[in-house]
Amino acid sequence: xxxxxxxxxxxxxxxxxxxxxxxxxxxxxxxxxxxxxxxxxxxxxxxxxxxxxxxxxxxxxxxxxxxxxxxxxxxxxxxxxxxxxxxxxxxxxxxxxxxxxxxxxxxxxxxxxxxxxxxxxxxxxxxxxxxxxxxxxxxxxxxxxxxxxxxxxxxxxxxxxxxxxxxxxxxxxxxxxxxxxxxxxxxxxxxxxxxxxxxxxxxxxxxxxxxxxxxxxxxxxxxxxxxxxxxxxxxxxxxxxxxxxxxxxxxxxxxxxxxxxxxxxxxxxxxxxxxxxxxxxxxxxxxxxxxxxxxxxxxxxxxxxxxxxxxxxxxxxxxxxxxxxxxxxxxxxxxxxxxxxxxxxxxxxxxxxxxxxxxx
Amino acid sequence: xxxxxxxxxxxxxxxxxxxxxxxxxxxxxxxxxxxxxxxxxxxxxxxxxxxxxxxxxxxxxxxxxxxxxxxxxxxxxxxxxxxxxxxxxxxxxxxxxxxxxxxxxxxxxxxxxxxxxxxxxxxxxxxxxxxxxxxxxxxxxxxxxxxxxxxxxxxxxxxxxxxxxxxxxxxxxxxxxxxxxxxxxxxxxxxxxxxxxxxxxxxxxxxxxxxxxxxxxxxxxxxxxxxxxxxxxxxxxxxxxxxxxxxxxxxxxxxxxxxxxxxxxxxxxxxxxxxxxxxxxxxxxxxxxxxxxxxx
Numbered sequence: 001x002x003x004x005x006x007x008x009x010x011x012x013x014x015x016x017x018x019x020x021x022x023x024x025x026x027x028x029x030x031x032x033x034x035x036x037x038x039x040x041x042x043x044x045x046x047x048x049x050x051x052x053x054x055x056x057x058x059x060x061x062x063x064x065x066x067x068x069x070x071x072x073x074x075x076x077x078x079x080x081x082x083x084x085x086x087x088x089x090x091x092x093x094x095x096x097x098x099x100x101x102x103x104x105x106x107x108x109x110x111x112x113x114x115x116x117x118x119x120x121x122x123x124x125x126x127x128x129x130x131x132x133x134x135x136x137x138x139x140x141x142x143x144x145x146x147x148x149x150x151x152x153x154x155x156x157x158x159x160x161x162x163x164x165x166x167x168x169x170x171x172x173x174x175x176x177x178x179x180x181x182x183x184x185x186x187x188x189x190x191x192x193x194x195x196x197x198x199x200x201x202x203x204x205x206x207x208x209x210x211x212x213x214x215x216x217x218x219x220x221x222x223x224x225x226x227x228x229x230x231x232x233x234x235x236x237x238x239x240x241x242x243x244x245x246x247x248x249x250x251x252x253x254x255x256x257x258x259x260x261x262x263x264x265x266x267x268x269x270x271x272x273x274x275x276x277x278x279x280x281x282x283x284x285x286x287x288x289x290x291x292x293x294x295x296x297x298x299x300x301x302x303x304x305x306x307x308x309x310x311x312x313x314x315x316x317x318x319x320x321x322x323x324x325x326x327x328x329x330x331x332x333x334x335x336x337x338x339x340x341x342x343x344x345x346x347x348x349x350x351x352x353x354x355x356x357x358x359x360x
Numbered sequence: 361x362x363x364x365x366x367x368x369x370x371x372x373x374x375x376x377x378x379x380x381x382x383x384x385x386x387x388x389x390x391x392x393x394x395x396x397x398x399x400x401x402x403x404x405x406x407x408x409x410x411x412x413x414x415x416x417x418x419x420x421x422x423x424x425x426x427x428x429x430x431x432x433x434x435x436x437x438x439x440x441x442x443x444x445x446x447x448x449x450x451x452x453x454x455x456x457x458x459x460x461x462x463x464x465x466x467x468x469x470x471x472x473x474x475x476x477x478x479x480x481x482x483x484x485x486x487x488x489x490x491x492x493x494x495x496x497x498x499x500x501x502x503x504x505x506x507x508x509x510x511x512x513x514x515x516x517x518x519x520x521x522x523x524x525x526x527x528x529x530x531x532x533x534x535x536x537x538x539x540x541x542x543x544x545x546x547x548x549x550x551x552x553x554x555x556x557x558x559x560x561x562x563x564x565x566x567x568x569x570x571x572x573x574x575x576x577x578x579x580x581x582x583x584x585x586x587x588x589x590x591x592x593x594x595x596x597x598x599x600x601x602x603x604x605x606x607x608x609x610x611x612x613x614x615x616x617x618x619x620x621x622x623x624x625x626x627x628x629x630x631x632x633x634x635x636x637x638x639x640x641x642x643x644x645x646x647x648x649x650x651x652x653x654x655x656x
Contacts, residue, residue, distance in 0.1 A: 251416065
């Protein structure tokens with residue numbers, strides 16, 4: 001108890017530091033954590049590989065000359081575990097920063113990355129790809145269909161909100177709720193009328209979110225989109241701070257509100273769409289990570305967004321590692337696990353910090 | 361282009377309407393540099409709308425605003441925010457931002473996209489909080505402050521913005537009498553140092569005491585524009601506000617003061633004016649000022 005009080009008072013001092021100092025300290029701490037969790041995760045699995053070997057193999061993968069290791073160890077790391085962990089990190093990062101952005105834009109603590117229909121659209125795209133058997137024909141059909149579905153849903157929701165000229169965030173929110181419900185119904189209908197049990201199983205697996213057998217192809221699809229969106233969101237974090245105080249406020253402080261909002265929405269939707277395309281729907285990362293960090297670090301998005309990026313990466317890598325190991329040789333689904341662990345933790349956090357939970 | 365001799369604000373024939381309701385109907389407002397202009401008028405007269413139009417928050421439909429000689433709509437939003445700061449009537453807040461973090465936001469318009477605040481910005485923010493006597497709130501989050509305290513923090517942010525023109529929407533509405541005096545006194549001092557200020561003010565006594573010029577709005581139109589003595593008369597108060605009032609020199613402060621008597625629409629008078637008393641007060645003020653001051 002007293003230890004936690006000490007930590008809290010330290011953090012209070014932390015909040016009074018300049019933004020650049022806060023970022024330097026926070027990011028280096030989290031970066032060390034990402035690397036540590038990543039290395040441990042790479043070493044664990046059906047083939048146990050010592051952490052020392054893992055480090056050398058990763059270094060050799062980026063072209064540094066190192067002692068030779070067993071061919072199996074090298075293959076397991078390079079072709080199976082490393083791409084999987086990188087996809088996991090990218091997905092965690094995307095969902096956490098998109099969540100932080102949406103909560104700020106909507107000034108609503110319940111806003112999650114899928115709030116403008118992206119996740120539901122991605123799900124429909126994936127379900128269509130599986131139900132029509134396209135996934136059997138070419139291997140990237142699933143991520144491509146999911147991504148297209150996600151973006152189409154986001155455009156639809158935005159289109160509904162702007163039609164007639166009176167755009168408001170409230171309409172956008174409600175259009176998102178309606179489109180989410182509708183797309184969910186379409187997915188249910190397809191599942192109900194699906195004759196093929198194998199496809200049904202595949203769909204349920206996809207909907208539960210997972211990172212199994214993710215390859216460098218997946219990294220290549222999602223990586224650039226997620227990193228690009230992250231850069232945009234980081235550069236606009238200051239404008240998001242002002243938007244959180246209201247449109248008039250932001251405008252009087254020199255923010256071009258309409259354009260800024262569209263760019264922020266688009267970047268968050270793109271990151272989420274890319275994440276959904278390669279991992280299915282992984283629940284709760286976009287809520288639990290930004291909220292926890294906001295409680296600790298305050299609402300300044302210039303700190304919150306980069307820290308959420310790394311925090312989300314750590315969370316998803318951890319959850320995926322546990323999901324891989326918990327019922328060996330079978331696998332648990334990471335999307336189920338994030339909600340399974342994330343939700344109780346989040347509830348605990350809410351109860352302990354009722355007064356400070358930001359209503360935004 | 362920005363011109364050194366043009367008025368700080370020159371708004372001409374501003375019009376803004378929503379659903380055929382004219383909130384602003386051809387309003388002219390001019391503020392010379394280093395002037396404190398008060399905008400007065402009954403509820404719904406268009407005071408806030410006028411300030412929002414001048415600060416580029418609202419896209420007015422007709423007319424023009426020139427800010428230091430440059431057309432407002434041709435200036436980039438960031439440039440406008442460098443020149444002009446607005447203190448909103450209702451200080452909004454997001455839970456979690458501390459007062460200092462909010463004041464520091466006043467530096468945003470001066471920073472490039474890849475820049476964060478440096479020590480100089482920290483110092484400017486600290487000074488602004490000192491000026492507005494909000495230092496004691498520095499590390500408190502905005503949600504723990506009262507409405508009046510929050511409004512002072514927003515004034516601190518506007519000061520930290522280091523604008524040429526300061527717009528204030530009802531700066532004293534939520535403040536206790538001590539802070540009403542302190543805040544308007546601070547704005548007055550800043551104006552005496554070269555700032556231009558335009559404030560919507562409900563309290564006519566305070567407006568008369570602190571402002572160089574008053575603009576009386578009613579139904580989205582300017583009724584009169586001039587010195588407090590020219591604008592505040594029993595006739596204008598009755599026609600614009602619907603109130604019967606008497607004006608006199610405050611014997612203590614020497615500024616124009618108003619006694620509200622009753623609604624003008626025939627309601628029962630709350631207090632009958634004592635003509636002898638008004639004359640006596642005016643006489644006393646005249647003696648104090650060493651000059652004849654005939655009001656009305």
